[in-house]
Amino acid sequence: MEFTSIESEYLVALLKCALKSQNVPDIPAGLNWKELVNISKKQQVYSTIAPIINKINIPPEQAQELIFYSQNELVRMIAMKNELKQIEKELNGAGIKYMLLKGGVIKNYYPLQKMRQMSDYDILYDVSKRNELISIMKNRGFNLTSSSENSDDFFKKPYYTFEWHRELFFEEHDFNPDFSDVWDNASKDDKKEFEYHMSSNDLYLHTIAHMYKHYILGGFGIRFFADVYVLLTKLKDELDKAYIDSKLEKMGLVDFEFDVRSICFALFDDKEITNSQVLFLNESLSFGIYGSGGVTGAKLYYDEYRSKHGDVSVSKYYRSKIFPSKAYMKRTYPVLTKKPYLLFAYYIIRLFDKFFHSRKRIKSDIKMLKETVKEENKQ
Structure with a gap:
């Protein structure tokens, strides 16, 4: 497979080693370490490769930069997790059903949770309790920064960001996949009365649908492929292929999911892909984590x-x-x-x-x- 640059190719190799706990490959001749670090930051995967960087001879300046960013990210993630725990206590006390989404769940399937960077917590909740939720968040010092069609977004200094979703999708740009049965398919937590866990099938489908939404909004980065790969490998015995295929057909995402899945196995399992899929991948690598900013979209x-x-x-x-x-x-x-x-x-x-x-x-x-x-x- 050909990449747009040596740095992109080696970043993928490092990601593969990190996700599969493999030995680090030899450093290619002519590698620009500064550019590689910049790409890892742009793609928001520097925390993913940080655990294996110390195993190779990286220039001190870039090594310190990666350590600095990954340590800061770790501190932020710990603080966010502690804040979530306190919020969860209040949610359960108030009888508000909730369900963690996206990175808040996917990180559990990475070799180390700290390897999956997150800018915020996305949580689906019982919309009938919206007033109680807003009260809880404001009493904890959060400001309601945005109230869009399907979510209420809160922020508290220095970096606490929580997006509370009333529904997973809404009618936007002719894409509104049906997840009306997500609560019925979910399982209740053993210890927290009002916490629900999204089913493995819905987690995978939601990840693909969310990925497609970013695609039509302008593209996405390599981290989305890493997410899909860890789900496919860690949940392979749990995913119901017939159910997923049926849902993908209704969403109109059969071809999209096939290309994404093929690219994932090409990146991390060395499988072959088509020329069009290579172009699709290189376009993703040339953008940041959320794509081009809207041109494709x-x-x-x-x-x-x-x-x-x-x-x-x-x-x-x-x-x-x-x-x-x-x-x-x-x-x-x-x-x-x-x-x-x-x-x-x-x-x-x-x-x-x-x-x-x-x-x-x-x-x-x-x-x-x-x-x-x-x-x-x-x-």
Whole structure:
């Protein structure tokens, strides 16, 4: 398999050794250690490779840098875990059902929990207890920084970040996989009365669906492949293939999951993959952990919109983005359910919010879409 750089190739080799507890491979000639460390930070996998770095002859400056970042990350993770324990006590005391998601669960399948970096805790909870949850978080010194369509996000200095999900997905960019049975499929914790554990099947499906969401929003990095690989290897005797295949079919993710799975085994088990899958992988490695910032996603949105509404212009497509449906607005701004006469005002609020927080991305999207149309006109 060919990579875009020596550093990318060696980073994957280090990840493979870390995940499989193997011997570290020889250092390739011409390796730029500074670039490798930068890629590991960009991809948020420096904590994954840190445990094996001390086994090789790495330049002192980069060694100290990796140790510094990984130790700081470890301190932050311990502090976050301790905060979670205190919050869990209050959740169980208040009778609020909850379920850890994403990295909060996946880290348990890594050789060492500290090897899986996390920027926050994602937790699904019983939305009927939303007021009680908000009260608990605010009483613990958290600020409600964002209340989106499907989550309430809280932050407390210096770095405590918790995202409380009312549901796993919502109607966004024509992708809203059905996880309505996630609570029914979950198992209750043996010791904590109101903690639930997502089933192995749903954990894998949610990881793939979450990965796809980032893909259409602009891509993702190598850590997503590492996550899928550890789940596939650690849960291989628990996953129900027929159930998963059926769900993937309904989500429209059969081909996507196949490519992701193939790449995982190519990266970490030396299996062969197709040229298109190599391109897919190299694109992922060239971005940070959450991808390109929207360029890929913008084209995907436009293509999907045209497949449903015909061959429309970029301007018409963007009018639909600026003035989304009433149903979408009501989901995003619940106040409109009781006060529909405020719809126009909230269109204005939404425009100002996009203008101040997403200007660079909007410009990038428009530029990319114009180039797409220009190329199509040449054909």
